Amino acid sequence: MSARGLLGCDVPLATRYDLALVDLDGVAYRGHDPIDGAAEGLAGARAAGMRLVFVTNNASREPEAVAEQLSALDIPTRADEVMTAAQAAAELLATRVPTGEPVLVVGGAGLHTAVAAKGYRIVASADDAPVAVVQGYAAEIGWAQLAEAAYAVQRGAWHVASNLDLSLPTARGFAPGNGALVGAVRAATGVEPASAGKPSPTMYRLAVERAGATRPLVVGDRLDTDLAGARAGDIPGLHVLTGVSTARDAVLAEPGLRPHFLARDLRALLVPHPEPVAESGWWACRGAAARVVDGALELSGEPADDVDLVRVACAAAWDAVDGGAVLDPATVPDLLR
Template identity: 50%
Template sequence: MTGPAPARLMAGLALGCQEPLARRYDVALLDLDGVVYVGPDAVPGVPAALAAARSAGMRLGFVTNNAARTPEEVADHLTELQVPAEPTDVITSSQAAATVVAGLLGAGARVLPIGGPGVAAALAAAGLAVVDSADDRPDAVVQGYGREVGWAQLAEAVVAVRNGARHVATNADASIPSPRGPLPGNGAMVSVVRGVTGQEPLVTGKPDPAMHAECVRRTGARSPLVVGDRLDTDIEGARRAGAASLLVFSGVTDPSTLLAAGPRHRPDLLAADCTGLLHAHPPVTAEGAAWRCGGWTVRSVEGGHGLQLAGPDGDVPAADGESDGLDGLRALCVAHWAAHPDDGAPVRVVGTGRAAADLVASWGLAAPGGS
């Protein structure tokens, strides 16, 4: 690292946001699993944070790759969690898949749904003919997440695809967050059908920009902010839709994965969870050959193959008096991404001093033998 990054890099995470996000952006396009809830329960503090964001003038839309439930069921669940929502506030990947299939094959095409009830409901709502078996010679198979999906449904999908049906996946998320840790997602099940048939599915959910674009259309957003926990769906989807993005760490992404991310998967903002909507976000500034955020400084070491983090015992309070403990990570990301503008790469990180070393270790970034 030899100095400030090119001008094209001085955006997003480096710029931060000088005012609370709920005032800067008019609509939050929120992922659900790992962002608003994990399993059946709300992420602690998130219902109150979203209520406060609404009070500040921000509107909410919900954009989920989980295809298992109908928009009505999702809205009811959100309302039970003290996040009031209407079905029209919810965009599911089943709806996206149904729209794509209807456009490709026409109304009345025969489609075999694999997944939860939300898949079949979306297909029927789009004017498609829902069938129960590969023996019905479907024109397409639409595969979405469902907790009860097992061998029998996967077998029907395989037979239908081998007989010529178009294989459409609502999303390719390999895992979903749960209170017990990551569990198999739709992508894991899709890989079974793909592996047996040898046919690549058409994937219609995030990161395809259609879902975010539909939510923008419904809400009339002029300055939307995508809020998600996945780099390959939420963050890439925001980039492809031309929207700003906020990565939260309440779901599946961890700091080491973020640091190694390639350009398509780099968010504009970071927060522990949706409470980050209520605060300003500090910039990351170049200071000679170093990068600084709050009280934390990052320098290149080991001939450019590693990073050194140094800082105080705890973050310097932000301008609004709040500190989320992520200033060091912000500085690390901007420093590493400036050195790798066109590709992702892992990096060795060493913390200088006890506070920095403890922080680096807690993020899973400590280099072997680092201190």
């Protein structure tokens, strides 16, 4: 297929790629609960020689706290195997703001630590004349902190967001994410913030450099952040169907959001991945087939693994749309539900 399509891998992903850049929420865990197959898949990947760096848009927590949570879920992790959006935001600040300048931090402990570690003087009020505002999610953020950020941005401070995720997966459902809070400051000021988190590939590049890897693989559950960042950074991306974006979302995805591999969960790191092939007007993969006719997606076959049905649906839909055809979303079912 084209570079915008799915890839094939005739060996387990953990042996093809030397580093997995693994998202957290919706991939390794959901809220405080483990996700089926996560510990098994990641342990197997390590045993096969694959290194892991957990790359998260969450800027509220220290890397040590993230590593402790993962370890408690039978995913042994060191703090230096965690890359947070807070660290990426601090790196982004350093591209324009000299060390020692006042910076207004709106966020949790992880963001305060990362900004302080870069040598900035942290302030809490717009009246302290900050040259920049860096904003990340924290459950305790309220109107007063958002107002200070808005006042500072109105006075010319550079607004940097750790990420722009509108929602945050929790054990109870989806809650407002940092993007929703950043939106309040944007609405008050009319100023568009810079963003350090996914879908910017900044964190991925920092993690790859830290690990000294040459063949990285992004692993995530969100097309608009994890997989968009993979495409932006020209890194292969595995979409696991344990979080926000569904199989149907993948079928309907725009080119910049499309994954390179698809799987139910992290155990997919331990197996080969077949590539759909074009056969007599259909896209086929291990007993599954799909095509688009007159704008409608048609599916056929009874594959042993339903993920193969998702693979051919993506292949057929993407090929048709990229060729100029119109795909009726109503003809795309809720696959793997």
